[in-house]
Structure formats: C-alpha cells, structure tokens
Amino acid sequence: MNKKNYQKDFFIYGVACFALFFVPLILGNDPFYINKSSTYICLGLLAVSLSLSWGYTGILNLGNAVFFGLGSYCMAMSLKLKTDAVHTGSGGLPDFMVWNNVKTLPWFWEPFHSLTFGVFAGIFVPVLLALALGFSILRGRIAGVYVAIITLAVLLVVYLLIMDQQRYTGGFNGITDLVTLKVGILEFDAYHPATYYLITIVMTIVLFITLLITKSRAGLIFQAIRDDENRVRFLGYDVGNYKTAAMCLSAAIAGIAGMLYTIVMEFASPTFLAVPLSLSIVIWCAVGGRQSLLGSFLGAIVITAGQGFLSESETFLHTWTLVMGFVFVLSVLFLPKGLAGFFEKYFKK
Amino acid sequence: MDFFISQFISGLSMTSILLMISLGLAIIYGTTGVINMAHGEFVMIGAYTSWFLQTTFGMGLLVSIIPIFLITALMGFLIERIVIRHLYNRLLDTILATWGIGVLLQQFIRLTVGSELKYLKIPSFMAESMTLFGQEVSIYRVFIFVFAILTFFVAWFIIFKTSFGIRLRAVTQNKDIASCFGINSGVVYSSTFAFGTGIAAVAGAFIAPLKSISPDMGTNYIIDAFMVVVLGGVESLIGTAASSLIIGETSSFLASFSNDTLAKALVLLMIIIILRIKPQGLFTKRTRS
Numbered sequence: 001m002n003k004k005n006y007q008k009d010f011f012i013y014g015v016a017c018f019a020l021f022f023v024p025l026i027l028g029n030d031p032f033y034i035n036k037s038s039t040y041i042c043l044g045l046l047a048v049s050l051s052l053s054w055g056y057t058g059i060l061n062l063g064n065a066v067f068f069g070l071g072s073y074c075m076a077m078s079l080k081l082k083t084d085a086v087h088t089g090s091g092g093l094p095d096f097m098v099w100n101n102v103k104t105l106p107w108f109w110e111p112f113h114s115l116t117f118g119v120f121a122g123i124f125v126p127v128l129l130a131l132a133l134g135f136s137i138l139r140g141r142i143a144g145v146y147v148a149i150i151t152l153a154v155l156l157v158v159y160l161l162i163m164d165q166q167r168y169t170g171g172f173n174g175i176t177d178l179v180t181l182k183v184g185i186l187e188f189d190a191y192h193p194a195t196y197y198l199i200t201i202v203m204t205i206v207l208f209i210t211l212l213i214t215k216s217r218a219g220l221i222f223q224a225i226r227d228d229e230n231r232v233r234f235l236g237y238d239v240g241n242y243k244t245a246a247m248c249l250s251a252a253i254a255g256i257a258g259m260l261y262t263i264v265m266e267f268a269s270p271t272f273l274a275v276p277l278s279l280s281i282v283i284w285c286a287v288g289g290r291q292s293l294l295g296s297f298l299g300a301i302v303i304t305a306g307q308g309f310l311s312e313s314e315t316f317l318h319t320w321t322l323v324m325g326f327v328f329v330l331s332v333l334f335l336p337k338g339l340a341g342f343f344e345k346y347f348k349k
Numbered sequence: 350m351d352f353f354i355s356q357f358i359s360g361l362s363m364t365s366i367l368l369m370i371s372l373g374l375a376i377i378y379g380t381t382g383v384i385n386m387a388h389g390e391f392v393m394i395g396a397y398t399s400w401f402l403q404t405t406f407g408m409g410l411l412v413s414i415i416p417i418f419l420i421t422a423l424m425g426f427l428i429e430r431i432v433i434r435h436l437y438n439r440l441l442d443t444i445l446a447t448w449g450i451g452v453l454l455q456q457f458i459r460l461t462v463g464s465e466l467k468y469l470k471i472p473s474f475m476a477e478s479m480t481l482f483g484q485e486v487s488i489y490r491v492f493i494f495v496f497a498i499l500t501f502f503v504a505w506f507i508i509f510k511t512s513f514g515i516r517l518r519a520v521t522q523n524k525d526i527a528s529c530f531g532i533n534s535g536v537v538y539s540s541t542f543a544f545g546t547g548i549a550a551v552a553g554a555f556i557a558p559l560k561s562i563s564p565d566m567g568t569n570y571i572i573d574a575f576m577v578v579v580l581g582g583v584e585s586l587i588g589t590a591a592s593s594l595i596i597g598e599t600s601s602f603l604a605s606f607s608n609d610t611l612a613k614a615l616v617l618l619m620i621i622i623i624l625r626i627k628p629q630g631l632f633t634k635r636t637r638s
Contacts, residue, residue: 160613
C-alpha cells in the first residue's frame with residue numbers, strides 16, 4: 001500500500017461520509033424518510049463489522065448478528081428502565097416482567113439503571129462473547145467451515161435462549177415502549193434529524209477508526225492471515241491472537257451498530273439476532289465487496305434501501321428476497337470481490 | 350427406571366431423525382468437502398413434495414418416497430452441475446453459494462405455496478401407539494427409527510459394496526490419482542450430491558408428520574445436522590451414526606432436567622469443548638487437510 005493510495009482511500013471515504021450529512025436536507029426533513037435513512041446507516045455499520053472480520057481477516061462469521069443483537073438489547077434494557085412503567089410492579093419493573101410474574105428486578109438488569117453502563121455493556125458484552133469464541137475456537141486452530149458452522153450455531157442458540165427466557169428478555173415481543181434517548185439537553189427522537197446526525201457522526205468516527213486499523217501493521221497481518229494463515233504462523237506471529245482481536249473489534253462495531261439501531265427503531269427484538277439478518281449481512285458484504293469497508297457499507301445501504309422501498313407489499317418483498325438470492329449466488333460465482341472489486345479493476349488503474 | 354427408559358426411547362427417536370438428516374450432509378461433505386448450507390432446504394422441499402403428492406394425487410407416504418427421492422436427487426444433480434462445480438477450488442465460497450441457493454428454494458416455496466403452516470397426516474395404520482419395555486411409544490416413531498437404520502445400511506451398502514462406492518471412496522481419498530485411473534470425478538461428485546440431497550428430502554418427508562411444515566423449517570434442522578457432522582468427523586458413516594446417538598441421547602436427558610432450549614445450548618457448549626480438544630471430530634483417525 002503506497003502513500004498515494006493511502007490518501008486516495010481517505011479522500012474517497014471522507015467524501016462518502018460527508019455526502020451522508022446532506023441527506024436530511026435533500027429529504028426535506030421528512031420524519032419518515034429520516035428515520036428510514038438512519039436505520040440504513042446502522043445496518044451499513046453492521047456490514048462494516050463483518051467486512052473487518054470476514055473480508056480482511058478471513059473469519060467467515062455467519063453469526064455476526066449475535067453481536068448486533070446483544071448491543072441492541074443492552075441499549076434497550078437501559079432505555080426501558082427509564083420509562084414510566086404503565087403497569088408498575090415494585091420499584092418500576094418493566095411491563096413484560098410484571099406480566100410474567102417476576103417480583104423483583106433480576107440482578108443482571110440492576111446496573112442498566114445507568115445509561116453509561118448500558119452503553120459500555122453494549123460494546124463489552126459482544127466483545128466478551130467474541131473473546132470467549134476466539135479463545136475456544138479461533139485459538140484452537142479451528143478454521144474455515146468449522147468457524148462458519150459454530151458461529152451460526154451460537155447465533156441460533158442465543159436466539160433460542162432469548163426467546164425461551166421470556167421472563168427476563170421479553171421473549172418473542174422483545175423489549176418495547178422505550179423512552180427516547182436523552183444526553184444532557186439533547187433529545188434523540190427516532191424521527192428527528194438530530195438522531196440521524198448522531199448516527200452519522202458515530203458511523204463516520206467508527207468507519208475511519210476501522211479504516212486506520214486496516215491500514216496499520218495489525219491490519220496488514222489480518223490480511224496476511226486471510227491470504228495464507230500458515231505462512232503468517234511460520235513468520236512467528238500468533239495467528240490465534242490476531243484473529244481473536246479482529247473478531248473482538250468486529251463485535252464492538254456490531255455492538256455499536258446494534259445500540260444505534262435500538263435508538264432508531266425504538267425497540268429491541270429477537271429478530272435482530274435471528275438467522276435471516278445474519279444471512280443478509282453476509283449478502284451485503286458479498287455483493288458490495290467484502291474486502292472494502294466502504295463497499296460493504298454501501299452494499300448494505302443500497303440493498304436495505306431497495307428492500308425498504310418494496311416492503312409495502314409482501315409479494316414484492318418475497319420476490320425481492322428471491323432476486324437477492326440470485327444476485328448473491330451470481331456474485332459469489334463471478335464477482336468474488338463484489339462490486340467494489342469490480343470498480344477497482346476497471347476504474348482505478 | 351421408568352424415567353430412564355422413557356428418556357432413552359425419546360433419545361432414540363431424536364437420534365433416528367438426526368441420523369437421517371445428517372447422513373446426506375456427511376456423505377456430501379466427506380466426499381466433496383462442500384458444506385451444503387441448502388441441506389435444510391432440501392429437507393423442507395422433501396416435506397413439501399410429500400404434502401403436494403398427498404393432497405393432489407392422494408399418494409400415501411410410503412409410495413411417495415420414490416418420486417420424492419428422484420425429484421430432489423435431480424435437483425441436487427443440477428445444482429452441483431450449474432453452481433457448485435465452479436467452486437471446488439475455493440471451498441469457503443461454497444458455503445455462500447449453497448446458502449444463497451437455500452434462500453432461493455425457500456423463497457420459491459413462499460411464493461408458490463405460501464408461508465402458512467401445512468400439516469401432514471401420519472399414515473393411518475401407524476397412528477396408534479404400542480407398548481415397548483413398559484412404555485407407550487407411537488408406532489410411527491418406531492417406524493422412523495427402523496427406517497433410519499435401513500437408510501444407514503443402504504448408504505453403507507452403496508459406499509462399501511458397489512462399484513460406484515469404490516469410485517466414490519477413491520475420489521475421496523485422492524481425487525487426482527483416482528482421475529489418473531480413469532475415474533470421472535465430476536460424475537462421482539454430482540452423483541454424490543444427488544444422493545445426499547435425495548436422502549435429505551426423504552428424511553424431510555418422514556419428519557413432516559411429526560411437526561408442521563413451513564418454508565423456514567430447514568434452518569432448525571440444519572444446525573443439528575451440522576453439529577452431528579462436526580462432532581462425528583467426516584471420515585466414517587459409523588462416526589455420523591455414533592455422534593447422532595450421542596447428541597440425541599444427551600439432548601433428551603438434558604431436556605428432561607431443564608428444557609429443549611437449554612439442552613440445545615448445553616449440547617453446543619459440549620461440542621465446542623470437545624472440538625477444542627479434538628478438532629477433527631471424535632471418530633477420525635487421520636487428519637484431512
């Protein structure tokens with residue numbers, strides 16, 4: 001990577017992020033579209049997270065949505081405890097706990113009274129899970145398809161556990177009726193441009209930090225591991241540790257995306273960590289170009305926006321998913337580096 | 350003692366289902382190295398074909414096995430020919446391609462048949478239950494158990510006693526040398542794929558009456574089947590059968606102390622720990638690199 005390319009990438013990423021700040025002006029501050037655009041950016045950030053672990057380090061994490069979902073639930077738990085419960089139990093129990101005959105707030109809910117704790121948890125709970133997975137599978141020289149299968153199984157099990165423990169997690173309904181996020185005098189209503197700007201600023205910061213990481217020495221080792229794991233090992237690097245680090249970073253980004261998503265959606269639901277979403281993330285990255293952070297990000301935005309546009313009719317939505325399946329298979333067959341790879345080949349000579 | 354026997358029998362019932370689903374997956378993975386993420390969708394297609402044949406032509410479950418096997422085996426054959434064939438040199442991408450194919454199959458069913466649940470009847474002569482070791486057991490579950498063992502032996506016979514099986518094993522051991530001896534590895538691969546998907550669909554047709562049929566039913570089964578294959582290793586059919594038994598019985602006993610979900614979580618934890626110690630699975634002798 002020479003210096004000129006380095007600057008070029010920063011320039012392109014800068015322009016893309018800068019352009020996003022003008023979206024509310026173009027949309028004329030229409031609350032519905034502002035809200036929609038905010039959700040797309042959250043999902044774009046989620047794609048960046050997978051691009052780091054899969055595109056850069058070669059860890060095909062089919063269960064990436066689990067980190068997103070956990071981040072989302074942490075934020076939702078904090079915001080839920082700030083609501084005035086309609087059916088208040090003793091000491092402001094969340095409504096679904098009252099319905100499930102829970103008498104006292106479970107111990108793991110207690111610290112979420114603090115929003116600061118909730119935000120930290122939204123990052124560190126996913127990172128801890130990634131750390132546990134890294135220690136048990138990535139450092140055990142389990143690679144390739146086994147990683148893909150185990151991450152998918154972890155996703156499914158966490159999903160089933162959340163559905164099963166309805167008393168503590170809200171089960172199928174998730175955690176709903178959240179209070180709007182307030183930081184100091186700022187209030188982030190899901191339909192207000194302020195929320196859009198909050199999300200875009202966070203996204204820009206995270207995207208640039210990730211870009212810096214991929215350009216750093218560690219980032220080069222990540223890519224080397226992706227290309228030839230054994231060679232990196234023979235050069236004396238601890239591949240397991242680097243992979244675990246990449247997975248933790250990816251989990252942190254997904255957690256942040258999940259927290260932002262809760263703010264925009266105003267609820268947390270088990271569908272945030274279900275298999276279909278996890279599959280979608282893989283599709284966004286594969287079509288957009290998994291070896292490019294911006295490619296994955298834009299892939300996610302274009303595909304989810306298309307989906308949002310068609311989602312008024314169920315038949316349209318099903319047909320859209322069918323078409324996406326086709327596009328996905330075709331891009332795996334003919335464009336392994338996705339659209340970003342395609343553009344790089346023909347326009348970046 | 351009664352408790353023990355009843356849990357053991359329900360474990361066996363789970364084992365037979367796991368064995369039928371994972372057999373096709375294990376054969377395909379063992380031979381071609383492809384993890385077929387669409388495997389669960391073939392289970393689903395089998396269930397829907399069975400439902401279609403029953404409601405449209407009034408075909409009984411046993412009669413419809415042959416058309417179900419043939420239809421889906423043809424689908425598997427075509428998918429191998431059209432898509433998978435181009436990806437043997439980048440195996441990780443086969444996961445993506447087959448996952449995409451799974452989405453296509455699911456959406457195809459959603460758009461043509463619809464998303465609502467469908468139910469299949471258990472054949473009338475098997476709807477009763479019988480007494481086995483002092484326990485009431487549904488005849489249909491006993492039948493599935495017998496059939497799973499039968500399928501296992503058919504697969505064993507094909508792989509170890511036919512000339513196709515010899516070629517299949519030769520290609521599994523060393524594709525290049527096998528090709529030098531005049532074995533067409535392409536044909537072996539596509540036949541293996543057809544055989545594996547066919548078994549999956551028949552499994553789907555048999556499981557369908559026990560539960561409801563829906564377009565996304567495959568997802569739940571595929572994870573269990575993967576766990577079986579991962580735990581058993583891909584070297585032997587016996588490994589698949591043994592790990593089905595381990596997972597089936599463990600889940601059944603754990604579930605009796607907690608519930609199905611917690612049992613699933615504990616089984617997964619167990620598998621991850623075993624893999625950490627023995628990354629190639631329990632029943633493998635040599636490593637496959």
